[in-house]
Amino acid sequence: MNDKLKNLSRGIIDVSPLMIPVFPFGIIYGVIGMELGIGAYMTVGLSIIIFGGASQIVLLQLFSGGASSLVTLSSVAAVNSRHLLYGAVLSEYLSKLKITWKIILSYVMVDQAFAVSNTYFKKNKKNKNKHYHLLGAGFTCWTIWQISTVLGIVLGSIVPEELGLSFTISLTFLALLISDFRKFKNVVVMFISGIVATIGFNTIPFKAYIIVAALSALVIATIITQIETQKK
């Protein structure tokens, strides 16, 4: 098989198991988009233009809460700040690529694609076509995300509101944190963020509770890291 095609299909295969939780997440997102009444076009539009589950949910949540554009934007930026880490980690493998490649790969560099391609790049440093792996993984995520969004939109017009599906937003994000449950330090950071957000929901102006909570929690995370480094 052609090396490019081999890398591409490897990426698709590697990321596929991670699509199992993404699919219901996309459906939930589609249902909620319809429940909030932004309409089918905008619900799909968000999935194509933003292409990031957490960012899209935050945008919807803040929009329905009446937050200003500036607060919404900065909250979305905060949610996305983890991508800076992904980009920095992958930069050494992608530095020689043309700008168009960098643009395309950046667009599809979501959590799941980063996770599998980073592992693959580490093991295949010398492969000239290794970036096809990220392309395959990323576009698999993209395709699954769009299909599940549309499915959610269809279901959203059928699912009765009594089922309380908006609660699944909380559950979905909770589920994304399961790997943190076992680390005490992460649990501390999680509680700081959650408590500040709950108290600040009504008291912090402009619905800036997400950004304030996130920054407070990151300050605590920085202090924890600082103490750890000093110990060593």
Next chain:
Amino acid sequence: MHWSLILYCGAITFLTRFSMIFLLKKDVFNNKTKKILSYVPAAIFPAIIFPPIFLDKSGSLDLENNPKILAAIFAIIVGYLSKNIVATIFAGLITYWFLIFVI
């Protein structure tokens, strides 16, 4: 919602993904920065998770007879034990439905 807001949010999402790939030739973040950035999900997601669970529609704290709290606790237990994302979501949802429809 206005399309312009969606475009801005799309742009900011793209830029966080693109900036480091575009600017850096190799990984320059030190271990401490990486460690702190690895806390980002733990620092942000609870701010999305907590308020809808603990606050009622009027925005006041609702700790008594709140099926969402129990359902979330059950989801955490299942998540802790199974490490399975889908199982965690469904455990919470089924507990929630059981509490509001059956009991």
